[in-house]
Amino acid sequence: MKKYLLPVVALLPALAAEARSPRPSRAQLQEQTIEAQAEADSLRRLSNVQSVAIDSLQSLLDNMQEQLEARTARTAAPTVEVDPEQAEADSIANLQLRLRRKQIESTFDTEGLTILDTLNSGNDALHVILYGNNTWKYVRNRAVARDSTIFEKYWDTTSLFPYRDVDIAAMPQSVVIDLIDSTKSYHYPYKGAVNPRGKYGPRRGRRHQGVDLPLKMGEPVYATFCGRVRISQYVSGYGNLIIIRHDNGLETYYGHLSERLVKPGDWVEAGHVIGKGGSTGRSTGPHLHFETRYYGQAFDPERLIDFQNGMLCRETFLLKKSFFSIYSNAGQDFEDEIANEEQDKKEEAEKAAMRYHKIRSGDTLGALAIKYGTTVSNICRLNGIKSTTILRIGRTLRVR
Numbered sequence: 001m002k003k004y005l006l007p008v009v010a011l012l013p014a015l016a017a018e019a020r021s022p023r024p025s026r027a028q029l030q031e032q033t034i035e036a037q038a039e040a041d042s043l044r045r046l047s048n049v050q051s052v053a054i055d056s057l058q059s060l061l062d063n064m065q066e067q068l069e070a071r072t073a074r075t076a077a078p079t080v081e082v083d084p085e086q087a088e089a090d091s092i093a094n095l096q097l098r099l100r101r102k103q104i105e106s107t108f109d110t111e112g113l114t115i116l117d118t119l120n121s122g123n124d125a126l127h128v129i130l131y132g133n134n135t136w137k138y139v140r141n142r143a144v145a146r147d148s149t150i151f152e153k154y155w156d157t158t159s160l161f162p163y164r165d166v167d168i169a170a171m172p173q174s175v176v177i178d179l180i181d182s183t184k185s186y187h188y189p190y191k192g193a194v195n196p197r198g199k200y201g202p203r204r205g206r207r208h209q210g211v212d213l214p215l216k217m218g219e220p221v222y223a224t225f226c227g228r229v230r231i232s233q234y235v236s237g238y239g240n241l242i243i244i245r246h247d248n249g250l251e252t253y254y255g256h257l258s259e260r261l262v263k264p265g266d267w268v269e270a271g272h273v274i275g276k277g278g279s280t281g282r283s284t285g286p287h288l289h290f291e292t293r294y295y296g297q298a299f300d301p302e303r304l305i306d307f308q309n310g311m312l313c314r315e316t317f318l319l320k321k322s323f324f325s326i327y328s329n330a331g332q333d334f335e336d337e338i339a340n341e342e343q344d345k346k347e348e349a350e351k352a353a354m355r356y357h358k359i360r361s362g363d364t365l366g367a368l369a370i371k372y373g374t375t376v377s378n379i380c381r382l383n384g385i386k387s388t389t390i391l392r393i394g395r396t397l398r399v400r
């Protein structure tokens with residue numbers, strides 16, 4: 001048994017060395033924590049005695065925490081000289097790095113997984129949860145998160161738009177919003193292509209304030225980030241709607257669900273199944289209507305998520321006021337959505353009705369028109385030819 005613990009012990013001097021090196025970053029330490037976690041995971045698999053591995057993991061976490069505290073104490077010490085200009089340049093460079101476009105995968109879905117244990121991370125706001133499939137996750141301590149004013153101010157579990165007193169004009173031109181970090185994770189709400197007609201933006205003079213993601217009835221819809229459910233109700237237009245407020249102030253909307261699986265006040269982690277796909281409200285076919293809003297102002301969710309591959313596009317988002325160009329409220333015009341879907345169906349039907357004919361010896365446009373129940377001028381229009389065009393044998397003509 002003991003030999004499985006050796007790699008963990010062997011890792012500790014390396015961590016101590018890291019603590020002595022000049023100005024090691026918190027990110028480096030966190031990366032090592034992750035490595036150590038992976039190490040502990042494999043140990044646990046090897047040993048098959050989970051409790052022993054969990055103990056060693058806990059002692060490792062305790063050790064990391066001590067080092068973090070030591071680091072904090074050192075940083076606070078007046079003997080450490082920091083060039084303010086350099087510090088500012090560093091923090092700007094760091095922010096630019098976080099704002100850069102990248103591909104961030106979903107965290108695993110915890111649905112159906114057994115929780116083996118919850119460990120204290122040493123930080124009150126944070127827990128480490130070990131799952132039955134040998135994976136682990138940082139989870140925010142709900143009791144701590146609940147104290148955040150984000151979940152008190154403008155908090156309303158019945159009204160979709162509780163932000164009437166917010167002066168949007170007074171908002172800064174841009175806001176830096178942290179989407180994920182080592183404690184906050186991400187999961188796609190639904191993985192699939194955005195309906196080309198269901199993109200965010202103006203359509204026929206109206207405004208579509210989210211994206212439409214076609215799905216099959218009953219497919220799981222996931223919480224995008226951790227947060228607290230503000231709205232879970234049937235709303236005309238949206239149908240079964242869930243709104244989750246996240247601790248960075250963003251809200252995500254999930255509309256047209258066939259089932260709602262969470263209620264107002266519930267805490268959810270990224271990847272929790274919050275509802276099932278459906279077609280309730282003003283919708284003519286199963287799809288998820290997904291919105292992202294900040295203080296009630298909608299902006300294009302495709303700025304954050306690449307729905308086709310399910311990836312988050314950045315760690316930190318620079319939300320510019322120009323992204324919500326007009327002052328919107330929670331009202332959503334679903335007439336448009338219906339018109340779009342009807343147009344889609346019409347085009348699909350047209351596509352399905354298309355017929356082609358390969359020219360054989362003796363074919364004439366007149367004969368083809370009769371054969372396919374159409375007219376010569378229609379065939380000419382569909383193929384961009386004239387009635388006098390000579391039909392080349394082997395050429396394919398669209399006849400319907």
Ligand SMILES: [Zn+2]
Nearest residue numbers: 211212289337
């Ligand atoms: Zn929609």
